[in-house]
Amino acid sequence: MAASARDVPQATGEQGAFRDKLVAEGLLVPSRVPGVTGQGPVFVDLRQRLDARISKLVADEGAIAMEFPPVEPRHDMESVDYLSSFPQLAGSVFAFLGDEAEALELGEQAHAHQDWSGHLQSAGLVMVPAACHPVYPALARQPVPADGITIDTGAAWVFRHEPSDDPCRLVAFHMRELVRAGSPESVGAWRDTWRDRALAFLQSLGLPAAFDEANDPFFGRTGKVLARSQRAQKLKFEVLVPVGGDNPTAVASFNAHSDHFASVFGLVSEAGPVHTACLGFGIERCVLALLFTHGTDVGGWPSDVLAELSL
Numbered sequence: 001m002a003a004s005a006r007d008v009p010q011a012t013g014e015q016g017a018f019r020d021k022l023v024a025e026g027l028l029v030p031s032r033v034p035g036v037t038g039q040g041p042v043f044v045d046l047r048q049r050l051d052a053r054i055s056k057l058v059a060d061e062g063a064i065a066m067e068f069p070p071v072e073p074r075h076d077m078e079s080v081d082y083l084s085s086f087p088q089l090a091g092s093v094f095a096f097l098g099d100e101a102e103a104l105e106l107g108e109q110a111h112a113h114q115d116w117s118g119h120l121q122s123a124g125l126v127m128v129p130a131a132c133h134p135v136y137p138a139l140a141r142q143p144v145p146a147d148g149i150t151i152d153t154g155a156a157w158v159f160r161h162e163p164s165d166d167p168c169r170l171v172a173f174h175m176r177e178l179v180r181a182g183s184p185e186s187v188g189a190w191r192d193t194w195r196d197r198a199l200a201f202l203q204s205l206g207l208p209a210a211f212d213e214a215n216d217p218f219f220g221r222t223g224k225v226l227a228r229s230q231r232a233q234k235l236k237f238e239v240l241v242p243v244g245g246d247n248p249t250a251v252a253s254f255n256a257h258s259d260h261f262a263s264v265f266g267l268v269s270e271a272g273p274v275h276t277a278c279l280g281f282g283i284e285r286c287v288l289a290l291l292f293t294h295g296t297d298v299g300g301w302p303s304d305v306l307a308e309l310s311l
């Protein structure tokens with residue numbers, strides 16, 4: 001039988017102490033569900049400043065701004081086989097389409113905190129699990145320019161069902177992505193350039209950031225094979241910073257997709273085959289890395305870091 005609930009990883013030691021301090025000082029506002037975490041005024045201010053600083057960083061990229069809602073058509077998630085690779089992370093929107101009698105039953109069950117999910121049907125929508133996902137079908141609406149194109153998603157809310165007590169592992173968080181589409185050579189070169197630029201940027205904020213090869217958390221036994229193949233092909237890199245856990249935390253990631261999204265959504269260019277890649281900043285994780293590294297007394301941060309964030 002399928003598990004109805006997963007064990008929620010607990011934050012202990014240095015990570016637990018950091019989480020408790022953030023909550024006690026009002027930087028984070030917990031809810032009854034782990035990973036569904038609100039943010040107090042200091043955290044919000046830091047998040048917005050960091051986002052503005054990233055805008056400055058990417059200004060010379062000539063990226064086109066595109067923003068999307070936090071839900072996307074279910075059909076698009078199905079098309080990219082997300083549910084085969086990451087069923088444990090996906091979130092799906094179900095809605096009530098019944099009559100008045102059924103509504104009464106639903107309301108009563110909900111009021112009593114009983115299981116009312118049987119009254120719902122798929123709304124044809126899923127939660128967006130990565131800011132870049134809605135970009136690929138949008139790019140397919142016209143030919144990709146011969147010299148490629150970069151899209152900036154802005155800081156978008158995304159959803160991944162991985163509830164945890166770790167303050168860095170959220171169920172809903174902001175991800176800001178640059179998405180590049182173009183010829184295989186130009187997309188490869190773009191990713192290498194941005195890997196170096198993003199690492200230097202995070203180091204310029206005083207973060208002890210390092211760079212490593214990585215893999216996605218593919219589901220199950222076949223997932224292990226997919227993860228090994230992703231690593232062997234060096235398709236994913238991360239910038240890692242210690243944030244109190246046993247291992248450093250990924251604050252930004254670079255993914256090369258080869259022609260995966262391009263072929264699913266039919267991206268074409270007069271210059272030939274189209275590849276895509278993306279660079280994603282986990283905005284909350286970057287803020288948490290700053291708070292862990294420099295402390296929660298923001299006024300006492302090194303002056304060059306304050307200057308970088310216009311503080």
Ligand code: AMP
Binds near residue numbers: 175
């Ligand atoms: P990914 O698409 O998995 O490479 O994620 C892009 C970035 O989002 C990562 O580098 C992290 O900084 C951030 N991220 C991923 N999962 C989470 C999570 N559960 N909570 C907070 N940030 C996350």
Ligand code: ZN
Binds near residue numbers: 133
């Ligand atoms: Zn992406």
